[in-house]
Each structure stands twice: as structure tokens, then as C-alpha cells.
Amino acid sequence: MVRIPTHRAPTHPGEMLLEEFLKPMGLSQKELAAGIHVPYQRINELVRGRRGVTPSTALRLARFFGMSPDFWLSLQLRWDLYHAQRSEASTLRAIRQIKRSRRAA
Template identity: 65%
Template sequence: MPTRSKSPITTSHDVRRRLPKKRPPIHPGEMLLEEFLKPLRISQSELAVRLGVSFPRLNEIVRGRRSVTPDTALRLARVLGMSADFWLGLQQDWDLWHAMNGPGAEEISRLEPISSPE
């Protein structure tokens, strides 16, 4: 039977190094609004048409109520010139921060890591 690892959870340590500690990272929708829509003077309606998505879908992303999916990231990359990885990275940072600081974080911290038998 595997024994309990004595080392800290590497994934958590690596992630915490790049995420802010006291506040959530920027949501991709906020980035979209502040760094693209406003400076380009383009409405959410116009961008939704250019992306080939519904206005409610884009509006929910901008308001931080919907996640950027791989499909949306590819559309944003094509239309705005930033990579799909950029958009998905923002979303991943948002999701991880909330998972690490949300109601389930304490339960996750109590999970027992598996280590290789010695």
C-alpha cells in the first residue's frame, strides 16, 4: 500500500507563486472589456457578431459570470490577435485562485497525497 508523502503539494506551491494572494486575478472578461473593447471603441454587440457568438454569451463573459471556453478562446484569438492560450491562461488562473480560496479549499487541503512505495 502506498505511503503518505511527507513533501508539500508541489502543484499548489507552483500555482501560488504566480497567483495574487489577497485578491483574485483578473477575470478574462474584465481583460476583454478594459484592454480590448474600450480602447478599440467596439461594442459588445459588434464583437459578438465578429466572434460568431450570441450577445448574452459575450456579455456574461465580460461581466465575469461565464468562463472562457476553448471555443471562445479560439474565436477571441482569431478576431483580437491574442493567442487562445492567453485567454485560457487568464481563465485558468481565475478558476484556480477561486478553488484555492473558496469553500472547498479546506477539504482539499485535508486530502492525503499518494507517494511511491520505498
């Protein structure tokens, strides 16, 4: 099983899109937007880390690049959980796990 590093932020899906797909393939953001039938602004905001990948965008990217939408949604989930864990750290520390008796189960 692959371990995801917890000491650093995961890669934002937009950075992955830019560095691993657009640049190597010589595609512009405008070409991608036209290819997946979304506004250019959506791709630009995604690449700049100001927008996340929605299920709709994941489906479109997956179709365009010939891959699974799970790839894109997993990147987004890792990003979201990492940042939620940090922003809610003090609240999470205050929550105590429930202790259930064996008879109650």
C-alpha cells in the same frame, strides 16, 4: 518566470476583455459578438463575470484580436484555480500527500 499574485483574485477574462480590448478599441459588445459569430448574450455574460471563456470562445477571440487562444484560456484557468482553491480549502487541507518508499519507485 512571472509570479502570479496569490493574495488577490486574478482578473476575470471578461474584465480583461472589456478594459484592455473593447474600451481602448472603441468596440461595443454587440460589435464583438457579430465579429466572432456568437450571441451578444455570451459576450455580455463574459464581460459581467457570469460566464467563463470556453475553448471555442478563446479561439474566436484569438482570431479576432490576432493573438493566441492560450492567452484567454490561461486567464480563465487562473481564475478557476484561484476560486476552486478557496472553495475547497478545508477539503484540500485534509488530504495528505502520499509518502513513497524509494524501493517502490
